[in-house]
Amino acid sequence: MPRGGKKGHKGRGKQFSNPEEIDRQMRLQREMEEKGGAEKESSSESEEESSSDEESESKKRSGVEGLIEIENPNRVSQKSKKVTEIDVAAPRELSRREREEIEKQKSKERYMKLHLEGKTEQARADLARLAIIKKQREEAAKKREELRKVEEAQAKR
Template identity: 80%
Template structure:
């Protein structure tokens, strides 16, 4: 039977890279991450440079990488930040909920300020209602005073 079963073999055989090549690629990548603008010094590493340049050229030639520069964020190693490097004094970005909560509190404070000044519709209605109640109480107090005076006068007439 042919390779791949009844349907036949499709595709190429798998090619595995050797560990030395992988180590060289990792070293070159770390150097680029650490010193992206620094120029390399010609020394004993010239063989490594030529081989890494060949690898970069061959890597750029294959697929779309020759046409479009692709930066894979997953390929770069994630560097963990140390506690000493963290900037505690920097302002922290607020989440959407926190921003909305702050805006809600500010709007409530503005409304209460306007309400106390009597500029809102509800405050005007409350003041009008209070004015009506005050007037009714004053009228009731006058009536009571008049009734009291009438009683006093009636009592004083009765005593005489």
């Protein structure tokens, strides 16, 4: 079934910019960045055409549009940094997740340290349980020893 149901699609077709237009806009943008806003005389005809296009575009703007410098963040080309420019020694901002993970690890280490020293509730409960088990095992060992002695005494008779 076509878009829009039985009656068909009523929207406009998509319009794409041609590559030449995109290249021309990118070239203009680079030139503007290099010039820093100041006009520069150009020797080649292609550059003269592009500068005349800039002038015609600035003349076409009416009212406040000519005064306001609008910059499309999607159109800005990403400038790659050189390896020599990157400062590795500079402290890096941690994300929220990274900070939380570090705090979690530190608190876990703190708890384990206190646990090993026997200062936490769980450690006290564990130690009490271990003491009870130790007592039970000692009593069971004594009973086994007594039974063995009784059996040896009966075997000698």
